[in-house]
Amino acid sequence: MLHPDTLIRHVSEAIGVGVFATRRIPRGTVTWARDPLDILLPTAQVRDLHPLQQAIVNRYSWREGDRWILCWDHARYVNHSCDANCVGLEVQFEIALRDIEPGEQLTDDYRSLGAFDEPFPCMCGSTRCTGRVEPADLPRIRPLWETRFAAAVVDFHAVAQPLLPFVNASDLARVATSKELSAGHA
Numbered sequence: 001m002l003h004p005d006t007l008i009r010h011v012s013e014a015i016g017v018g019v020f021a022t023r024r025i026p027r028g029t030v031t032w033a034r035d036p037l038d039i040l041l042p043t044a045q046v047r048d049l050h051p052l053q054q055a056i057v058n059r060y061s062w063r064e065g066d067r068w069i070l071c072w073d074h075a076r077y078v079n080h081s082c083d084a085n086c087v088g089l090e091v092q093f094e095i096a097l098r099d100i101e102p103g104e105q106l107t108d109d110y111r112s113l114g115a116f117d118e119p120f121p122c123m124c125g126s127t128r129c130t131g132r133v134e135p136a137d138l139p140r141i142r143p144l145w146e147t148r149f150a151a152a153v154v155d156f157h158a159v160a161q162p163l164l165p166f167v168n169a170s171d172l173a174r175v176a177t178s179k180e181l182s183a184g185h186a
């Protein structure tokens, strides 16, 4: 489930729509959490879908082991940015890496999600844009996103967390560990 203070808006002809903040979302806020309504599709089932259904699954879901996860809400419309303001990293939730202002787009770094197989030209417009989103870049960029996650998660308990009921206990333990790690580096 995506943070409630968000809506879908047109971005451009080439990118399509994206998700934007309707109110300020402070750093450390959970912006997305897995919830029971998300749709889990075994790979074998995806193979048997109608091509029109497959096209939607390919565009909007990501692979986790031998199944695909398709968000049931507008979380599926979050775009990629090479300077993303949200990140998750093998947890079942994502947090804001910096304050996200009203009207600002929420973005992920798809490379950190391992969410896609085919590279695509990037139009994120960030000064850090690499021009092309390459799945193979994950090992190179992972330490950077781990550092940013650890820095932002420090604020986890200091901000309003409307999605907290959807964060599971093991992920909350990960929050504590990340906070300790970042305190150790301070």
Ligand SMILES: C[S@@+](CC[C@H](N)C(=O)[O-])C[C@H]1O[C@@H](n2cnc3c(N)ncnc32)[C@H](O)[C@@H]1O
Binding pocket: 014, 015, 016, 017, 018, 059, 060, 061, 076, 077, 078, 079, 080, 081, 120, 121, 122, 123, 124
């Ligand atoms: C999960 S969808 C995001 C929602 C999408 N913009 C839409 O309107 O349906 C992922 C697709 O959005 C487009 N997209 C997302 N981020 C992009 C970016 N930075 N540059 C170019 N296209 C992007 C690509 O076509 C990608 O396959």
Ligand SMILES: [Zn+2]
Binding pocket: 081, 082, 083, 122, 123, 124, 125, 126, 128, 129, 130, 131, 132
């Ligand atoms: Zn980019």
